[in-house]
Amino acid sequence: xxxxxxxxxxxxxxxxxxxxxxxxxxxxxxxxxxxxxxxxxxxxxxxxxxxxxxxxxxxxxxxxxxxxxxxxxxxxxxxxxxxxxxxxxxxxxxxxxxxxxxxxxxxxxxxxxxxxxxxxxxxxxxxxxxxxxxxxxxxxxxxxxxxxxxxxxxxxxxxxxxxxxxxxxxxxxxxxxxxxxxxxxxxxxxxxxxxxxxxxxxxxxxxxxxxxxxxxxxxxxxxxxxxxxxxxxxxxxxxxxxxxxxxxxxxxxxxxxxxxxxxxxxxxxxxxxxxxxxxxxxxxxxxxxxxxxxxxxxxxxxxxxxxxxxxxxxxxxxxxxxxxxxxxxxxxxxxxxxxxxxxxxxxxxxxxxxxxxxxxxxxxxxxxxxxxxxxxxxxxxxxxxxxxxx
Numbered sequence: 001x002x003x004x005x006x007x008x009x010x011x012x013x014x015x016x017x018x019x020x021x022x023x024x025x026x027x028x029x030x031x032x033x034x035x036x037x038x039x040x041x042x043x044x045x046x047x048x049x050x051x052x053x054x055x056x057x058x059x060x061x062x063x064x065x066x067x068x069x070x071x072x073x074x075x076x077x078x079x080x081x082x083x084x085x086x087x088x089x090x091x092x093x094x095x096x097x098x099x100x101x102x103x104x105x106x107x108x109x110x111x112x113x114x115x116x117x118x119x120x121x122x123x124x125x126x127x128x129x130x131x132x133x134x135x136x137x138x139x140x141x142x143x144x145x146x147x148x149x150x151x152x153x154x155x156x157x158x159x160x161x162x163x164x165x166x167x168x169x170x171x172x173x174x175x176x177x178x179x180x181x182x183x184x185x186x187x188x189x190x191x192x193x194x195x196x197x198x199x200x201x202x203x204x205x206x207x208x209x210x211x212x213x214x215x216x217x218x219x220x221x222x223x224x225x226x227x228x229x230x231x232x233x234x235x236x237x238x239x240x241x242x243x244x245x246x247x248x249x250x251x252x253x254x255x256x257x258x259x260x261x262x263x264x265x266x267x268x269x270x271x272x273x274x275x276x277x278x279x280x281x282x283x284x285x286x287x288x289x290x291x292x293x294x295x296x297x298x299x300x301x302x303x304x305x306x307x308x309x310x311x312x313x314x315x316x317x318x319x320x321x322x323x324x325x326x327x328x329x330x331x332x333x334x335x336x337x338x339x340x341x342x343x344x345x346x347x348x349x350x351x352x353x354x355x356x357x358x359x360x361x362x363x364x365x366x367x368x369x370x371x372x373x374x375x376x377x378x379x380x381x382x383x384x385x386x387x388x389x390x
Contacts, residue, residue: 013049017109020093027057042375044068119145140164152295155315177374185306186278191352201280206237207244211286283307304366306359326362
């Protein structure tokens, strides 16, 4: 625990500004908005003064105080397909939040423009912590005046330093957390063939960069060998929620043919999401987004419930799973990558004992990333930032 010079726990004033597209809970959040909404409550429960600035949402108050966290909501930008237009929207969002940001010790944000704007024009808003939740694409020079670049994975940290070596001293790796109060193993999981059937589950955005077309194609091949199998994809599919839109849904359904593939709406209630994971038999997250993923939370939630995540070989997974121990990686760069994915899934489907053994290890490994542990990592880092003279 971070402490002041008298040995007492040090209290901070912390502002958290999430991005322009999704609200924090109780609105329908993205993964990052959920993480920071939850971390804000953990900080407040330890006596810190927390303000969250978030996108507004129909039915939610513009300003409220809940569980010790003051939340202010403004703007209603929607994400689109044009990255340049989205950057303009982010700038307008960031300018609005720049003026809403209160005086504080720490200002944390994952918005694109806001870290640079706060560092340049609002020093009273606090030491700036840029939470890097995407693979940098050459924009790190914007953050030369930012005090901390908090990367959620080692792979992201390495990319930051490679693109902007002068920022190496400002980079720290602090992982995304998992809510271990919800995501825990079930009493029993159906892994052996049975009348109820076994389900392969994916949770996340229904978007081409998630590689779901590979998963559906692999499933149609496996279904011939294992006719009790089902595939369930759960997540947002509309463009404004980060999905691939109707065209991609149509493609997935065509690939599925007559096999038992269901595509369900996102589950925002954590209890219900945990239940979906606990009642699944297998889990796959076949992302192709080498330049998009930072540290995907969804496979970590699956691990916490005792599922073995079958994932691609992008380096962002290496911080929390080990291939062949508590997860399985398939070669997503191979010309026959669907065959590689089939082989990875088959190794669990055909060997329930192996799936159970690896799942138990996955659940143990996920416990390193609980909210208490990650919140303390951030608070210790905030303490170190505030201990250094500007």
